[in-house]
Amino acid sequence: MSFPCTRCGLCCQKIKGIAELEEFHSGDGKCKHYSQHKGCLIYQKRPLVCRIDEGYEKLFSQLVGLKEYYQKNAEVCNSLQQEQDYPPRYRVNLDNGH
Ligand code: SF4
Incomplete structure (x- = not known):
């Protein structure tokens, strides 16, 4: 299981x-290190705070359940997208088994 990031790129711009x-x-x-056309230019070396799943394991797994962690992350993603009028196809949807 992994967080279903839709690669809207907004977390890299905030x-x-x-x-x-x-x-x-x-x-x-x-x-x-963010490029509008290429996304994260240091993706393989990006910091832990930018790695949703690895960040959970190393920073948050003792504090919160995975489902709640994903829900909070998805709320932030979707709220950033709504603020910026991003098309609905970018919304993070956790209803597909996540
Ligand atoms: S804001 Fe959310 S959906 Fe968009 S790139 Fe970041 S993690 Fe992925």
Whole structure:
């Protein structure tokens, strides 16, 4: 099982104020390693906080159940998309066995 990220890219464009990503901030809210056309340019080496499933195992599994963790993540994804008027096809849907 893994989080059904739809790769909208919005979490990479809203990193201002995230302490763990301060060194990645380009100054306008976006990660300096994010490309609109290619997505994350350091995907294989991205920080733990950007890895939803690995982050759960290493940071949150003692604090919250996986289902609730996925629900909270999906709420943030979908709310970012609604704020930015992204098409509904990008919405994270947890009803498919996740
Ligand atoms: S905001 Fe959510 S759906 Fe969009 S790229 Fe980030 S994790 Fe994936």
